[in-house]
Amino acid sequence: MKKPVGNGPYLVDSYTRGSQMSLRRWDDYPGDDKAQNGGVDLKVYTDANTAYTDLLAGNLDLADDIPAAQLKNVKTDLGDRYLNTPAGILQTLAFPFYDPDWNKAGSEKVRKGLSMAIDRKQITDTIFQKTRTPATDWTSPVLGEDGGYQAGLCGEACEYKPDEAKKLIEEGGGLPGGKVTITFNADTGSHREWVNAVCNSINNALDDERACTAAPVGTFADFRNEITDRKMPGPFRSGWQMDYPLIQNFLQPLYYTNASSNDGKWSNKEFDDLVNRANQETDTAKAIDLFQQAEEVVRDNMAAIPLWYQNGSAGWSDRLSDVKLNPFSVPVYEQIKVS
Template sequence: MTAALALGGCSAGGGGGSSAASGKPTKGGDLTMAWSADIISMDKTMTFDNNSIRVMEQIMEPLFQASADGTKLKPWLATGYTISSDKKTYTIKLRKGVTFSNGDPMTAKDVKFSIDEDTKTGAAGWGFINSAISSVEATDDSTVTIKLKYAWAPLIADLSLFSNGVIPDGYGGKTAAEFYKAPVGTGPYVWDSWKKGQSLKLTANSKYWQKGKPYLASVKWNVVPDANTRKLQVQGGQIDIDDTPDWSSLSSLKSAAGVKATTFPSTQIDYIAFNQKRKPFDDVHIRQAISLAIDRKAMLKAVLFGNGKVANSLLSPGTPFYDKDAGGATLDVKAAKAELAQSSKPNGFTTTLLIASGNPNQASVAQIMQSELKEIGITMNIKQLDPTANKQARLASDFDMAISAWTMDIPDPDEWTSFAVDPTGGSKSAFTSYDNPDVIAINKKAQQETDPAKRQELYSELQKQTSKDAFLAYLYYSPYVYATTDKVQGFHVTPLGNYLLQDVSKTK
């Protein structure tokens, strides 16, 4: 069975930036972005935070890439593929003439090494994504053959994930640790420098396979934890892009001279994570009580200023197989008190919510929750850590409750569901230690089911069961928001949260 994908152009972002005079992208210029937290690592197989991922995606490219609307897949370093009749063998053709930024040609051996490298991490990293793969073969220099243990619906989507990004065979003669200090890939930008806690810089790849790209000479990310400072910097032109301004400043940014504030459709879900390794969060009645006490509509108004929707499922509406009838908790104070009365702490208890300092959105959520939980007999303290330390604490499951969020990286629910509900994965069920064998079994069935209607049935069942277990308290689905100066052209964020900076330019 053939399943070749039509290319239809290589840009997964918006159209290239253009100059006012010629309508053509402006070549050169240095772009500066500011975000709240630093990266963690460039090891694509072991790193889970979005900031690190956004940088990786500019350096190490996958075989397939999501479309600008995040719903389809198109060839990237591959040109197409075929599937055997038993759906267990994929033959993938590679794009010819692609080189790494060091000038070495990319071949099937590099692809095999890159996929095998990710697979070997197993439960410690992103290896769960490739768990169905039996073998990867470099059939010839431009052909890769992947054999599966069983039919696996998400395979092509999985091959579009950053963790399967292509790097040189054998790390180009280096150790993994040496390589990831300054990774090499086929992407539009090349590693330059990293001042931990301060800034990271990439420079243009002069050997990039997309002719004429990238347009920018360099891209720099500055770590600026305070949202108001980032807002003032983009208004003053000290930075070109404010990554995730707070919602309270959106209207003023939209009216600011020389600034474009834009919301992009997303697959993001914001939630409260309960650490089940810490009592009393191993008690479903406790988790349900807290979930039922939250007024999500009030949060939409106070935090998102009306931008977004109440979350009612583990999956977001922009994710395939979302079920609007998933049964996520809604505000019901009487039911919340009844759940607490049945719990191991019927008279209430004291706990702590972890939030990021300098983040007014999380501060507002925390203050609303603090008041709401007090009403049912729970005293909630608020612990603030700077965004980088906060991220590290969540990754280490060092919290009682924590505000967190997820956005899809591929147009298939498996990435998130496997990350969220399977404790054998590197995230230990989104760092909650949630472990329901029935849910794990449903998820595994959904991975292997290729019939869309049957997959929908399975994912609906999974969504309903996770709502009952309340291992997360779903808050809201929010769009992405960015503010740029009007000199920035072609900046586009897909619903999967990624942006490809080869399409971005900056007018003089």
């Protein structure tokens, strides 16, 4: 993006790629959602902790991601200038199905066993201070039942059952090479903390301190390059932030054969056929029912491990008021008022 153009309540005043974008109120904007402030300067941070430090120091007015390391302090630091609200975001572990070790007969038992070796409640309680919720399906509660959300669909496969986890992994032929490596980008999102916690949980469940290893990649760009080049040695950090509130958006882009965000290259004819039928259906309720059947195929194959539903979080300075996050966890900038 070299010359961004806005069509909302702001004009793009200046833009420095990878650094900052300055928006200024467009007084002639014809819409109802006119900006309640003079403009917004959007800054790029490669470390959420640095942004949080700048917020406390008065060098930043709004941080739209509170890092995990600061969650235990945020209410003391900010009081009522802190917001945590449900968002259409799901964190998962994806698998490299282009690797025969993860795509052979019985491997779904290994994936299910790994899922049951993860103590989601302990991780969301301790690492994320209860600001995330253990996932029980592959969508988000933000959808509601009308949008296709199925609470509890994952069943015991998303419950912490270490004895059953060990049994399933053994029945599935064991971990490829005797161990599993979880790859993640280390530059954003507090991923290091939770990946380490997931590995510790797996190691404890399997009584093997070497069963799981965390493998950080320095930047998100390098991480994405390795995914695109199909270099993942095992499960890797994945997830989805919805584009629109419908079950279709959580399934088709991620699991349909050769779909745009199907990074693990999972392919299943039954799933594809159900999605095709759903997309041809003119009755929305019937389409959602077909997508829900497709999600059951994802469950039965453990095409990805759902970890937790992620809330949106934000903290702001005492100069601001009327701060809200939309269902996509993005600040509603035009409603913010500046004193």
